[in-house]
Amino acid sequence: MFRMLSMIVAGLALALLAGCQPPAQLLVEKAYIQLSPVKDSPSALYFTVRGGPADTELRSVSSASILRLEMHETVEENGMSMMRPLRAAAIPTRGKVEFEPGGKHVMVWGIDEGARNRGNAEFVFTFSNGEKIAATAAIRAIAPAGTNGGDPAGGMNH
């Protein structure tokens, strides 16, 4: 009886583990463009990368709907918040790397009319292991002043 029970417990534990750790697969999720409230100034692309079965690096982001894209990182230097270009972002095995307001982000210049009218743009994320992952990013306008849109950086601090 005890043996039977311990087998059931072991089985449950396995099932729980499986639930928490799906097979590692490199993927890009929650992609969105935060439109700049100022016309002609750059917007920002944010997303989350989930690491796959091996370490890799995000090397570049491209889109047929965008004139120019640049990976950046916001860093603190001498108490000042500033941005610098990011050549690649390490994506650890099974890791979670967030491009988010106040941190890593992709600057977006020149969103074409088609994408603006559709309200989204297609992106291709290229990794050092040769994988290319396509993702659609919804285009979000800045929430009206005073509401903050739930964005701790106020949407301005890309």
Ligand SMILES: [Cu+2]
């Ligand atoms: Cu930037």
